[in-house]
Amino acid sequence: MNAPVAVIKSRSIEQQLSSLISVSEIFGPTIQGEGSLIGTQTVFVRTGGCDYRCSWCDTGYAVLPEHQDDWQKLSADAVMAEIETLTNQQPMWVTLSGGNPAMQNLEALIKSGQDKGYQFSMETQGSIVQPWFSLLDQLTLSPKPPSSGMSFKQKGLDRCLEACSHQDEDHVEVSLKFVVADENDLVWAKSIADQYPEIPHYVQPCNTQAKIENNDNPEVNDQQKQLLWLIEAAQSLNWHTVRVLPQLHTWLWGNKSGV
Amino acid sequence: MNAPVAVIKSRSIEQQLSSLISVSEIFGPTIQGEGSLIGTQTVFVRTGGCDYRCSWCDTGYAVLPEHQDDWQKLSADAVMAEIETLTNQQPMWVTLSGGNPAMQNLEALIKSGQDKGYQFSMETQGSIVQPWFSLLDQLTLSPKPPSSGMSFKQKGLDRCLEACSHQDEDHVEVSLKFVVADENDLVWAKSIADQYPEIPHYVQPCNTQAKIENNDNPEVNDQQKQLLWLIEAAQSLNWHTVRVLPQLHTWLWGNKSGV
Numbered sequence: 128m129n130a131p132v133a134v135i136k137s138r139s140i141e142q143q144l145s146s147l148i149s150v151s152e153i154f155g156p157t158i159q160g161e162g163s164l165i166g167t168q169t170v171f172v173r174t175g176g177c178d179y180r181c182s183w184c185d186t187g188y189a190v191l192p193e194h195q196d197d198w199q200k201l202s203a204d205a206v207m208a209e210i211e212t213l214t215n216q217q218p219m220w221v222t223l224s225g226g227n228p229a230m231q232n233l234e235a236l237i238k239s240g241q242d243k244g245y246q247f248s249m250e251t252q253g254s255i256v257q258p259w260f261s262l263l264d265q266l267t268l269s270p271k272p273p274s275s276g277m278s279f280k281q282k283g284l285d286r287c288l289e290a291c292s293h294q295d296e297d298h299v300e301v302s303l304k305f306v307v308a309d310e311n312d313l314v315w316a317k318s319i320a321d322q323y324p325e326i327p328h329y330v331q332p333c334n335t336q337a338k339i340e341n342n343d344n345p346e347v348n349d350q351q352k353q354l355l356w357l358i359e360a361a362q363s364l365n366w367h368t369v370r371v372l373p374q375l376h377t378w379l380w381g382n383k384s385g386v
Numbered sequence: 387m388n389a390p391v392a393v394i395k396s397r398s399i400e401q402q403l404s405s406l407i408s409v410s411e412i413f414g415p416t417i418q419g420e421g422s423l424i425g426t427q428t429v430f431v432r433t434g435g436c437d438y439r440c441s442w443c444d445t446g447y448a449v450l451p452e453h454q455d456d457w458q459k460l461s462a463d464a465v466m467a468e469i470e471t472l473t474n475q476q477p478m479w480v481t482l483s484g485g486n487p488a489m490q491n492l493e494a495l496i497k498s499g500q501d502k503g504y505q506f507s508m509e510t511q512g513s514i515v516q517p518w519f520s521l522l523d524q525l526t527l528s529p530k531p532p533s534s535g536m537s538f539k540q541k542g543l544d545r546c547l548e549a550c551s552h553q554d555e556d557h558v559e560v561s562l563k564f565v566v567a568d569e570n571d572l573v574w575a576k577s578i579a580d581q582y583p584e585i586p587h588y589v590q591p592c593n594t595q596a597k598i599e600n601n602d603n604p605e606v607n608d609q610q611k612q613l614l615w616l617i618e619a620a621q622s623l624n625w626h627t628v629r630v631l632p633q634l635h636t637w638l639w640g641n642k643s644g645v
Contacts (some may be wrong), residue, residue: 158617158630165424166588166629168620219626329425349639357419361427367478370425371417375632379610 135236146250147200147215150337151189153209158223160376162267162329163302164248169220170210170241177226178254181275183308183333189226203235210240214234221266227251234259252305253284256330260290265300272305272312279319288323299324307357317366322365329370330355336376350378395403406459407490410448411433412468421526421588422561423507428479429469431495436485437513439478440534445524448485462494466480469499477503479523486510493518504549509563511536513545519549529565529578533592535595538578547582560585565617577624588629591616593636608639628643 134141152188157172168349177190188194201209211223221240223233229251237247243255248265260266268287273276305316307330320328332353354373361369414429434457436449447453460468469480482492482500488510496506496518507524519525527546530536550558562582564575566589579587592611613632618626 156626157619166631168626168628168630214626215624217624217626323620354634355638358427365474365476367415367473367476368429369427371427372425373634376611379614380621 131175146232146235147202148172148199148233148236149195149198149226150176150206151186151194151198151226153206154255155213155297158375159220159248160379161331161374162250162263162304162373164220164222164302165372165375167220169222169248170213170221171224172210172228174223174228175227176230178230179227179271179277180277181254181271181277183275183306184285185334186226202364203233203239203290206236207239207243208317211243216243218246220246220248223247223249225251227255227258229255229257232239232257234262238308239265251287253287254280256283256286256290258290260287261292263291263299263300265302266291267302269304269306272315273305273308274308275310281319284319288326298334303328305330306333307331307360310360313357313360313364313366317364317369320366320369327370328368329372330361331355331372331374334374350374391562396506399568405494406461406605407431407465407492407495408434408454408485409430409458409460410453410456410485411447412465412472413439414472415478417634418479418507419511419638420590420631420633421557421563422586423481423524424517424631424634426479428481428483428603429472431465431469431487432484433482433484433487433490435489437489438486438511438534439445440530440536440537442534442565444593445485462492462498465495466502469504470502475502477505479505479507482506482508482543483512486514488514488516488519488640490517491518496521507550510546512546513551514538515542516546517549519546520558522550524561525550526561528563528623529567529573529575531566532566533571534565543578547585549566551626562587565592566590566619569619572616572619572623574627576623578630579625579628583627586629587627589616590633593633609633623631 151173153172156168157167159165165234173189175189175195184190186198191330193383228249238245246264249263250267250269253268253270253348268284270279270284288301291301303320307313307316313330334350358371363369410432416425416429418424418428428588432448432567433455443449451534487508499506505523508522509526509528511608512531514529517627526542529538547560550560564587566575574590591608609632617630620630621635
Protein backbone atom coordinates (compact mmCIF):
# COMPACT_ATOMS: atom_id res chain seq x y z
CA MET A 128 0.00 0.00 0.00
CA ASN A 129 2.97 2.35 0.47
CA ALA A 130 4.23 2.33 -3.09
CA PRO A 131 1.53 4.56 -4.65
CA VAL A 132 1.98 7.13 -1.88
CA ALA A 133 5.71 7.20 -2.55
CA VAL A 134 5.00 7.73 -6.24
CA ILE A 135 2.65 10.59 -5.48
CA LYS A 136 5.17 12.17 -3.13
CA SER A 137 7.87 11.85 -5.77
CA ARG A 138 5.66 13.51 -8.39
CA SER A 139 4.88 16.31 -6.03
CA ILE A 140 8.57 17.03 -5.45
CA GLU A 141 9.17 16.87 -9.19
CA GLN A 142 6.37 19.33 -9.86
CA GLN A 143 7.70 21.61 -7.21
CA LEU A 144 11.21 21.48 -8.70
CA SER A 145 9.97 22.18 -12.22
CA SER A 146 8.19 25.29 -11.01
CA LEU A 147 11.42 26.69 -9.56
CA ILE A 148 13.07 29.46 -11.51
CA SER A 149 16.76 29.38 -12.34
CA VAL A 150 17.94 32.87 -11.38
CA SER A 151 21.31 34.39 -12.21
CA GLU A 152 20.65 37.78 -10.60
CA ILE A 153 17.91 40.14 -9.47
CA PHE A 154 18.83 43.82 -9.40
CA GLY A 155 17.44 47.32 -9.54
CA PRO A 156 15.59 49.55 -9.62
CA THR A 157 17.52 50.98 -12.53
CA ILE A 158 16.53 52.07 -16.00
CA GLN A 159 15.91 49.86 -19.01
CA GLY A 160 18.83 50.78 -21.25
CA GLU A 161 17.52 49.71 -24.65
CA GLY A 162 14.55 48.96 -26.87
CA SER A 163 10.96 50.12 -26.69
CA LEU A 164 10.99 50.77 -22.93
CA ILE A 165 14.31 52.64 -22.92
CA GLY A 166 14.54 54.95 -19.92
CA THR A 167 11.80 53.14 -18.00
CA GLN A 168 12.55 52.41 -14.37
CA THR A 169 12.55 48.70 -13.70
CA VAL A 170 13.84 45.81 -11.65
CA PHE A 171 15.62 43.09 -13.62
CA VAL A 172 15.24 39.37 -13.08
CA ARG A 173 17.96 37.64 -15.07
CA THR A 174 17.35 33.92 -15.43
CA GLY A 175 20.16 31.38 -15.80
CA GLY A 176 20.47 29.13 -18.86
CA CYS A 177 20.21 29.67 -22.60
CA ASP A 178 19.61 27.56 -25.70
CA TYR A 179 21.83 29.89 -27.77
CA ARG A 180 25.57 30.57 -27.80
CA CYS A 181 25.88 33.93 -29.57
CA SER A 182 29.44 34.75 -30.62
CA TRP A 183 29.29 38.18 -29.00
CA CYS A 184 27.18 37.30 -25.92
CA ASP A 185 27.97 39.70 -23.07
CA THR A 186 26.16 37.73 -20.34
CA GLY A 187 28.05 34.43 -20.38
CA TYR A 188 27.59 34.24 -16.61
CA ALA A 189 23.85 33.73 -17.20
CA VAL A 190 24.27 31.45 -20.23
CA LEU A 191 27.13 28.98 -19.88
CA PRO A 192 26.70 25.73 -17.88
CA GLU A 193 29.99 26.28 -16.06
CA HIS A 194 28.28 29.14 -14.22
CA GLN A 195 25.21 27.18 -13.19
CA ASP A 196 26.44 26.68 -9.66
CA ASP A 197 26.03 30.45 -9.32
CA TRP A 198 22.38 30.29 -10.31
CA GLN A 199 19.76 29.93 -7.60
CA LYS A 200 16.67 27.77 -7.95
CA LEU A 201 13.96 30.01 -6.53
CA SER A 202 10.20 29.74 -6.23
CA ALA A 203 8.04 32.45 -7.78
CA ASP A 204 7.23 33.60 -4.24
CA ALA A 205 10.92 33.94 -3.38
CA VAL A 206 11.63 35.95 -6.55
CA MET A 207 8.61 38.15 -5.89
CA ALA A 208 9.75 38.72 -2.30
CA GLU A 209 13.14 39.93 -3.56
CA ILE A 210 11.45 42.25 -6.09
CA GLU A 211 9.27 43.70 -3.35
CA THR A 212 12.29 44.25 -1.13
CA LEU A 213 14.19 46.06 -3.89
CA THR A 214 11.20 48.26 -4.74
CA ASN A 215 9.98 48.89 -1.19
CA GLN A 216 6.75 47.23 -2.33
CA GLN A 217 6.05 50.06 -4.74
CA PRO A 218 4.84 48.53 -8.03
CA MET A 219 6.88 49.26 -11.15
CA TRP A 220 8.13 47.44 -14.23
CA VAL A 221 9.87 44.09 -13.84
CA THR A 222 12.06 43.05 -16.77
CA LEU A 223 12.62 39.34 -17.33
CA SER A 224 15.88 38.74 -19.10
CA GLY A 225 18.59 36.11 -19.37
CA GLY A 226 20.00 33.93 -20.70
CA ASN A 227 16.73 32.96 -22.30
CA PRO A 228 13.90 33.49 -19.80
CA ALA A 229 11.56 31.50 -22.07
CA MET A 230 13.31 28.35 -20.76
CA GLN A 231 11.70 28.93 -17.36
CA ASN A 232 8.14 28.67 -16.14
CA LEU A 233 7.43 32.29 -15.22
CA GLU A 234 3.63 32.09 -15.15
CA ALA A 235 3.27 32.10 -11.36
CA LEU A 236 5.75 34.97 -10.98
CA ILE A 237 3.97 37.14 -13.55
CA LYS A 238 0.52 36.45 -12.10
CA SER A 239 1.68 37.09 -8.55
CA GLY A 240 3.43 40.34 -9.50
CA GLN A 241 0.56 41.64 -11.59
CA ASP A 242 -1.83 40.98 -8.70
CA LYS A 243 0.37 43.39 -6.74
CA GLY A 244 0.41 46.05 -9.46
CA TYR A 245 3.74 45.25 -11.12
CA GLN A 246 4.07 45.18 -14.90
CA PHE A 247 6.14 42.58 -16.68
CA SER A 248 8.39 42.97 -19.68
CA MET A 249 10.48 40.20 -21.20
CA GLU A 250 13.22 39.84 -23.76
CA THR A 251 13.80 36.58 -25.62
CA GLN A 252 15.25 35.55 -28.96
CA GLY A 253 12.07 33.80 -30.11
CA SER A 254 13.43 30.27 -30.16
CA ILE A 255 11.13 28.93 -27.41
CA VAL A 256 7.43 29.71 -27.00
CA GLN A 257 5.43 29.49 -23.80
CA PRO A 258 1.68 29.88 -23.31
CA TRP A 259 2.29 32.41 -20.52
CA PHE A 260 3.72 34.92 -23.04
CA SER A 261 0.11 36.11 -23.30
CA LEU A 262 0.25 37.31 -19.69
CA LEU A 263 3.14 39.72 -20.33
CA ASP A 264 2.60 43.47 -20.56
CA GLN A 265 5.46 43.83 -23.01
CA LEU A 266 7.54 41.37 -25.02
CA THR A 267 10.68 42.17 -26.97
CA LEU A 268 11.55 39.50 -29.51
CA SER A 269 15.20 39.78 -30.52
CA PRO A 270 16.05 37.35 -33.33
CA LYS A 271 19.81 36.89 -33.47
CA PRO A 272 21.55 38.12 -36.64
CA PRO A 273 24.11 36.25 -38.77
CA SER A 274 27.10 37.65 -36.83
CA SER A 275 25.86 35.80 -33.73
CA GLY A 276 26.63 32.48 -35.40
CA MET A 277 23.11 31.26 -34.57
CA SER A 278 20.64 30.13 -37.21
CA PHE A 279 17.30 31.95 -37.35
CA LYS A 280 14.10 29.88 -37.28
CA GLN A 281 11.18 31.95 -38.45
CA LYS A 282 8.62 29.37 -37.28
CA GLY A 283 9.77 29.96 -33.70
CA LEU A 284 9.30 33.69 -34.05
CA ASP A 285 5.85 33.24 -35.57
CA ARG A 286 4.80 30.95 -32.73
CA CYS A 287 5.93 33.54 -30.18
CA LEU A 288 3.87 36.19 -31.96
CA GLU A 289 0.83 33.89 -32.06
CA ALA A 290 1.17 33.28 -28.32
CA CYS A 291 0.80 37.04 -27.78
CA SER A 292 -2.34 37.39 -29.91
CA HIS A 293 -5.31 38.31 -27.76
CA GLN A 294 -8.90 38.90 -28.55
CA ASP A 295 -9.38 41.10 -25.52
CA GLU A 296 -8.02 44.57 -24.82
CA ASP A 297 -5.25 43.52 -22.45
CA HIS A 298 -2.88 42.83 -25.26
CA VAL A 299 0.86 42.28 -25.08
CA GLU A 300 2.90 45.17 -26.50
CA VAL A 301 5.30 43.37 -28.83
CA SER A 302 8.39 44.79 -30.47
CA LEU A 303 11.26 43.43 -32.53
CA LYS A 304 14.81 44.34 -31.57
CA PHE A 305 17.92 43.51 -33.52
CA VAL A 306 21.53 43.68 -32.39
CA VAL A 307 23.54 44.79 -35.41
CA ALA A 308 27.29 44.16 -35.65
CA ASP A 309 27.76 44.92 -39.35
CA GLU A 310 26.12 45.79 -42.66
CA ASN A 311 25.16 42.17 -43.28
CA ASP A 312 23.29 42.02 -39.97
CA LEU A 313 21.43 45.22 -40.81
CA VAL A 314 20.29 43.97 -44.22
CA TRP A 315 19.15 40.74 -42.58
CA ALA A 316 17.30 42.60 -39.79
CA LYS A 317 15.45 44.69 -42.37
CA SER A 318 14.43 41.56 -44.29
CA ILE A 319 12.85 40.14 -41.12
CA ALA A 320 11.21 43.37 -39.93
CA ASP A 321 9.76 44.02 -43.40
CA GLN A 322 7.69 40.87 -42.96
CA TYR A 323 6.04 42.30 -39.83
CA PRO A 324 5.36 45.94 -40.75
CA GLU A 325 2.85 46.40 -37.93
CA ILE A 326 5.35 45.52 -35.21
CA PRO A 327 7.57 48.39 -33.94
CA HIS A 328 11.20 47.55 -34.65
CA TYR A 329 14.49 48.67 -33.18
CA VAL A 330 18.16 48.24 -34.00
CA GLN A 331 21.07 48.76 -31.65
CA PRO A 332 24.84 48.49 -32.10
CA CYS A 333 26.63 45.37 -30.94
CA ASN A 334 28.86 46.86 -28.29
CA THR A 335 31.03 43.83 -27.69
CA GLN A 336 32.31 43.42 -31.24
CA ALA A 337 32.97 46.62 -33.15
CA LYS A 338 33.17 45.74 -36.82
CA ILE A 339 32.49 49.19 -38.11
CA GLU A 340 34.70 51.57 -40.03
CA ASN A 341 36.91 53.86 -37.98
CA ASN A 342 35.71 57.38 -37.47
CA ASP A 343 38.11 60.19 -38.36
CA ASN A 344 37.54 61.97 -35.05
CA PRO A 345 39.67 60.30 -32.36
CA GLU A 346 37.67 62.02 -29.63
CA VAL A 347 34.53 60.15 -30.58
CA ASN A 348 34.37 56.98 -28.54
CA ASP A 349 33.43 53.55 -29.84
CA GLN A 350 29.80 53.65 -28.77
CA GLN A 351 29.26 57.00 -30.42
CA LYS A 352 30.98 55.76 -33.58
CA GLN A 353 28.85 52.65 -33.66
CA LEU A 354 25.61 54.55 -33.18
CA LEU A 355 26.53 57.15 -35.81
CA TRP A 356 27.42 54.37 -38.23
CA LEU A 357 24.12 52.58 -37.55
CA ILE A 358 22.04 55.73 -38.09
CA GLU A 359 23.74 56.35 -41.44
CA ALA A 360 23.57 52.69 -42.45
CA ALA A 361 19.81 52.53 -41.78
CA GLN A 362 19.32 55.63 -43.89
CA SER A 363 21.49 54.20 -46.69
CA LEU A 364 19.11 51.25 -46.83
CA ASN A 365 16.13 53.63 -46.90
CA TRP A 366 14.94 51.87 -43.77
CA HIS A 367 13.04 54.79 -42.27
CA THR A 368 10.65 52.89 -40.01
CA VAL A 369 13.30 51.46 -37.72
CA ARG A 370 14.21 53.19 -34.47
CA VAL A 371 17.94 53.40 -33.81
CA LEU A 372 18.97 53.35 -30.16
CA PRO A 373 22.11 52.79 -28.12
CA GLN A 374 22.51 50.57 -25.07
CA LEU A 375 22.31 53.26 -22.40
CA HIS A 376 23.33 50.88 -19.63
CA THR A 377 26.55 50.00 -21.44
CA TRP A 378 27.30 53.69 -21.86
CA LEU A 379 26.57 54.37 -18.19
CA TRP A 380 27.85 51.30 -16.44
CA GLY A 381 29.70 49.00 -18.89
CA ASN A 382 28.54 45.56 -19.97
CA LYS A 383 27.96 43.94 -16.58
CA SER A 384 24.67 45.68 -15.88
CA GLY A 385 23.26 45.02 -19.34
CA VAL A 386 20.11 43.11 -20.14
CA MET B 387 -15.10 101.91 -56.91
CA ASN B 388 -11.43 101.10 -56.65
CA ALA B 389 -11.13 101.40 -52.90
CA PRO B 390 -12.98 98.16 -51.98
CA VAL B 391 -10.91 96.20 -54.48
CA ALA B 392 -7.72 97.60 -52.97
CA VAL B 393 -8.96 96.60 -49.54
CA ILE B 394 -9.71 93.09 -50.73
CA LYS B 395 -6.29 92.83 -52.38
CA SER B 396 -4.63 94.11 -49.25
CA ARG B 397 -6.49 91.56 -47.11
CA SER B 398 -5.47 88.80 -49.46
CA ILE B 399 -1.78 89.72 -49.16
CA GLU B 400 -2.20 89.94 -45.38
CA GLN B 401 -3.79 86.51 -45.26
CA GLN B 402 -1.03 85.14 -47.43
CA LEU B 403 1.63 86.66 -45.19
CA SER B 404 0.03 85.33 -42.03
CA SER B 405 0.02 81.84 -43.47
CA LEU B 406 3.78 81.97 -44.08
CA ILE B 407 5.91 80.02 -41.65
CA SER B 408 8.95 81.55 -39.99
CA VAL B 409 11.62 78.90 -40.48
CA SER B 410 15.03 78.83 -38.80
CA GLU B 411 16.19 75.56 -40.35
CA ILE B 412 15.00 72.35 -41.98
CA PHE B 413 17.33 69.38 -41.66
CA GLY B 414 17.50 65.60 -41.67
CA PRO B 415 16.75 62.82 -41.90
CA THR B 416 18.35 62.15 -38.56
CA ILE B 417 17.10 60.58 -35.36
CA GLN B 418 14.97 62.19 -32.69
CA GLY B 419 17.38 62.42 -29.79
CA GLU B 420 14.99 62.68 -26.85
CA GLY B 421 11.54 62.06 -25.45
CA SER B 422 8.89 59.54 -26.39
CA LEU B 423 10.05 59.14 -29.99
CA ILE B 424 13.75 58.80 -29.13
CA GLY B 425 15.60 56.95 -31.87
CA THR B 426 12.89 57.58 -34.48
CA GLN B 427 14.13 58.73 -37.86
CA THR B 428 12.76 62.15 -38.70
CA VAL B 429 13.20 65.42 -40.54
CA PHE B 430 13.21 68.52 -38.33
CA VAL B 431 11.49 71.80 -39.15
CA ARG B 432 12.71 74.36 -36.66
CA THR B 433 10.59 77.49 -36.63
CA GLY B 434 11.95 80.92 -35.74
CA GLY B 435 10.59 82.93 -32.82
CA CYS B 436 9.71 82.15 -29.22
CA ASP B 437 7.59 83.70 -26.47
CA TYR B 438 10.02 82.35 -23.82
CA ARG B 439 13.59 83.24 -22.89
CA CYS B 440 14.81 80.21 -20.91
CA SER B 441 18.04 80.87 -19.03
CA TRP B 442 19.70 77.75 -20.47
CA CYS B 443 18.19 77.87 -23.97
CA ASP B 444 20.52 76.15 -26.44
CA THR B 445 18.77 77.33 -29.61
CA GLY B 446 19.08 81.12 -29.30
CA TYR B 447 19.49 81.30 -33.07
CA ALA B 448 15.84 80.21 -33.39
CA VAL B 449 14.58 82.30 -30.48
CA LEU B 450 16.17 85.74 -30.27
CA PRO B 451 14.95 88.63 -32.46
CA GLU B 452 18.51 89.57 -33.43
CA HIS B 453 18.59 86.36 -35.47
CA GLN B 454 15.31 86.95 -37.29
CA ASP B 455 17.02 88.09 -40.47
CA ASP B 456 18.28 84.49 -40.71
CA TRP B 457 14.73 83.11 -40.60
CA GLN B 458 12.92 82.51 -43.87
CA LYS B 459 9.23 83.20 -44.35
CA LEU B 460 8.08 80.13 -46.26
CA SER B 461 4.72 78.86 -47.45
CA ALA B 462 3.56 75.43 -46.30
CA ASP B 463 4.15 74.23 -49.88
CA ALA B 464 7.75 75.47 -49.83
CA VAL B 465 8.44 73.76 -46.48
CA MET B 466 6.83 70.55 -47.74
CA ALA B 467 8.91 70.70 -50.93
CA GLU B 468 12.09 70.89 -48.85
CA ILE B 469 10.96 67.98 -46.66
CA GLU B 470 10.27 65.90 -49.76
CA THR B 471 13.67 66.74 -51.19
CA LEU B 472 15.43 65.72 -47.97
CA THR B 473 13.49 62.45 -47.75
CA ASN B 474 13.49 61.57 -51.45
CA GLN B 475 9.71 61.71 -51.17
CA GLN B 476 9.67 58.73 -48.84
CA PRO B 477 7.22 59.46 -46.02
CA MET B 478 8.58 59.46 -42.47
CA TRP B 479 8.23 61.47 -39.28
CA VAL B 480 8.48 65.25 -39.43
CA THR B 481 9.32 66.94 -36.11
CA LEU B 482 8.15 70.53 -35.63
CA SER B 483 10.38 72.31 -33.17
CA GLY B 484 11.66 75.77 -32.42
CA GLY B 485 11.70 78.29 -30.88
CA ASN B 486 8.05 77.75 -30.16
CA PRO B 487 6.33 76.24 -33.22
CA ALA B 488 2.93 77.01 -31.67
CA MET B 489 3.51 80.66 -32.68
CA GLN B 490 3.12 79.65 -36.33
CA ASN B 491 0.17 78.48 -38.37
CA LEU B 492 1.22 74.95 -39.25
CA GLU B 493 -2.20 73.59 -40.21
CA ALA B 494 -1.63 73.63 -43.96
CA LEU B 495 1.81 72.03 -43.63
CA ILE B 496 0.53 69.20 -41.43
CA LYS B 497 -2.45 68.50 -43.70
CA SER B 498 -0.34 68.58 -46.83
CA GLY B 499 2.30 66.28 -45.33
CA GLN B 500 -0.19 63.82 -43.91
CA ASP B 501 -1.89 63.59 -47.30
CA LYS B 502 1.48 62.39 -48.59
CA GLY B 503 1.95 59.85 -45.80
CA TYR B 504 4.19 61.84 -43.44
CA GLN B 505 3.56 61.85 -39.69
CA PHE B 506 3.91 64.98 -37.60
CA SER B 507 5.36 65.36 -34.14
CA MET B 508 5.72 68.67 -32.33
CA GLU B 509 7.40 69.98 -29.22
CA THR B 510 6.15 73.09 -27.45
CA GLN B 511 6.23 74.46 -23.91
CA GLY B 512 2.44 74.71 -23.63
CA SER B 513 2.18 78.49 -23.43
CA ILE B 514 0.26 78.91 -26.71
CA VAL B 515 -2.58 76.70 -27.93
CA GLN B 516 -3.69 76.25 -31.53
CA PRO B 517 -6.73 74.40 -32.85
CA TRP B 518 -4.51 72.48 -35.30
CA PHE B 519 -2.82 70.65 -32.40
CA SER B 520 -5.59 68.08 -32.91
CA LEU B 521 -4.12 67.22 -36.33
CA LEU B 522 -0.75 66.17 -34.92
CA ASP B 523 0.25 62.52 -34.64
CA GLN B 524 2.36 63.23 -31.56
CA LEU B 525 2.71 66.22 -29.25
CA THR B 526 5.35 66.67 -26.57
CA LEU B 527 4.44 69.33 -24.05
CA SER B 528 7.54 70.49 -22.19
CA PRO B 529 6.65 72.92 -19.40
CA LYS B 530 9.74 74.87 -18.41
CA PRO B 531 11.03 74.29 -14.86
CA PRO B 532 12.03 76.93 -12.28
CA SER B 533 15.69 76.95 -13.40
CA SER B 534 14.57 78.30 -16.80
CA GLY B 535 13.51 81.56 -15.15
CA MET B 536 10.10 81.29 -16.85
CA SER B 537 6.85 81.17 -14.91
CA PHE B 538 4.61 78.16 -15.47
CA LYS B 539 0.96 78.74 -16.39
CA GLN B 540 -1.06 75.61 -15.84
CA LYS B 541 -4.09 76.96 -17.71
CA GLY B 542 -1.99 77.08 -20.88
CA LEU B 543 -0.97 73.47 -20.46
CA ASP B 544 -4.56 72.40 -19.82
CA ARG B 545 -5.75 74.21 -22.94
CA CYS B 546 -3.11 72.44 -25.02
CA LEU B 547 -4.27 69.08 -23.64
CA GLU B 548 -7.90 69.95 -24.36
CA ALA B 549 -6.98 70.82 -27.95
CA CYS B 550 -5.65 67.27 -28.37
CA SER B 551 -8.77 65.57 -27.04
CA HIS B 552 -10.49 63.61 -29.76
CA GLN B 553 -13.63 61.57 -29.81
CA ASP B 554 -12.45 59.52 -32.75
CA GLU B 555 -9.67 56.94 -32.93
CA ASP B 556 -7.09 59.14 -34.64
CA HIS B 557 -5.94 60.61 -31.39
CA VAL B 558 -2.84 62.65 -30.70
CA GLU B 559 -0.18 60.78 -28.71
CA VAL B 560 0.64 63.29 -25.98
CA SER B 561 3.57 63.16 -23.59
CA LEU B 562 5.08 65.47 -20.99
CA LYS B 563 8.80 66.12 -21.05
CA PHE B 564 10.76 68.05 -18.46
CA VAL B 565 14.27 69.42 -18.70
CA VAL B 566 15.80 69.08 -15.25
CA ALA B 567 18.79 71.16 -14.17
CA ASP B 568 18.65 70.48 -10.43
CA GLU B 569 16.77 68.85 -7.57
CA ASN B 570 14.31 71.73 -7.36
CA ASP B 571 13.38 71.27 -11.03
CA LEU B 572 12.83 67.56 -10.48
CA VAL B 573 10.51 68.06 -7.49
CA TRP B 574 8.58 70.63 -9.52
CA ALA B 575 8.36 68.31 -12.56
CA LYS B 576 6.98 65.53 -10.40
CA SER B 577 4.35 67.87 -8.94
CA ILE B 578 3.13 68.68 -12.45
CA ALA B 579 3.27 65.13 -13.80
CA ASP B 580 1.43 63.78 -10.76
CA GLN B 581 -1.59 65.83 -11.83
CA TYR B 582 -1.72 64.01 -15.19
CA PRO B 583 -1.05 60.36 -14.26
CA GLU B 584 -2.42 59.06 -17.57
CA ILE B 585 0.08 61.03 -19.66
CA PRO B 586 3.49 59.37 -20.23
CA HIS B 587 6.19 61.58 -18.74
CA TYR B 588 9.90 61.97 -19.33
CA VAL B 589 12.78 63.81 -17.70
CA GLN B 590 16.11 64.65 -19.27
CA PRO B 591 19.22 66.40 -17.97
CA CYS B 592 19.79 70.03 -18.82
CA ASN B 593 22.99 69.73 -20.82
CA THR B 594 23.83 73.39 -21.03
CA GLN B 595 23.93 74.10 -17.30
CA ALA B 596 25.38 71.37 -15.11
CA LYS B 597 24.30 72.09 -11.56
CA ILE B 598 24.80 68.60 -10.28
CA GLU B 599 27.29 67.23 -7.81
CA ASN B 600 30.65 66.17 -9.18
CA ASN B 601 31.17 62.49 -9.75
CA ASP B 602 34.24 60.89 -8.19
CA ASN B 603 35.26 59.21 -11.43
CA PRO B 604 37.04 61.74 -13.66
CA GLU B 605 36.63 59.48 -16.68
CA VAL B 606 32.87 59.82 -16.57
CA ASN B 607 31.91 62.76 -18.76
CA ASP B 608 29.38 65.42 -17.91
CA GLN B 609 26.47 63.89 -19.79
CA GLN B 610 26.98 60.54 -18.15
CA LYS B 611 27.26 62.22 -14.74
CA GLN B 612 24.07 64.17 -15.31
CA LEU B 613 22.11 61.14 -16.44
CA LEU B 614 23.37 59.01 -13.54
CA TRP B 615 22.45 61.77 -11.12
CA LEU B 616 18.98 62.10 -12.64
CA ILE B 617 18.29 58.36 -12.44
CA GLU B 618 19.25 58.32 -8.77
CA ALA B 619 17.37 61.54 -8.00
CA ALA B 620 14.14 60.19 -9.54
CA GLN B 621 14.48 57.06 -7.43
CA SER B 622 15.15 59.10 -4.31
CA LEU B 623 11.81 60.83 -4.87
CA ASN B 624 10.14 57.43 -5.39
CA TRP B 625 9.11 58.71 -8.80
CA HIS B 626 8.97 55.36 -10.55
CA THR B 627 6.62 56.22 -13.39
CA VAL B 628 8.91 58.73 -15.07
CA ARG B 629 11.18 57.67 -17.91
CA VAL B 630 14.71 59.03 -17.67
CA LEU B 631 16.46 59.67 -20.98
CA PRO B 632 19.48 61.57 -22.25
CA GLN B 633 19.63 63.92 -25.22
CA LEU B 634 21.19 61.52 -27.72
CA HIS B 635 21.77 64.25 -30.31
CA THR B 636 23.82 66.27 -27.83
CA TRP B 637 25.89 63.18 -27.06
CA LEU B 638 26.39 62.45 -30.76
CA TRP B 639 26.68 65.87 -32.32
CA GLY B 640 26.81 68.56 -29.61
CA ASN B 641 24.14 71.19 -29.02
CA LYS B 642 23.75 72.60 -32.53
CA SER B 643 21.72 69.70 -33.88
CA GLY B 644 19.39 69.61 -30.89
CA VAL B 645 15.65 69.99 -30.97
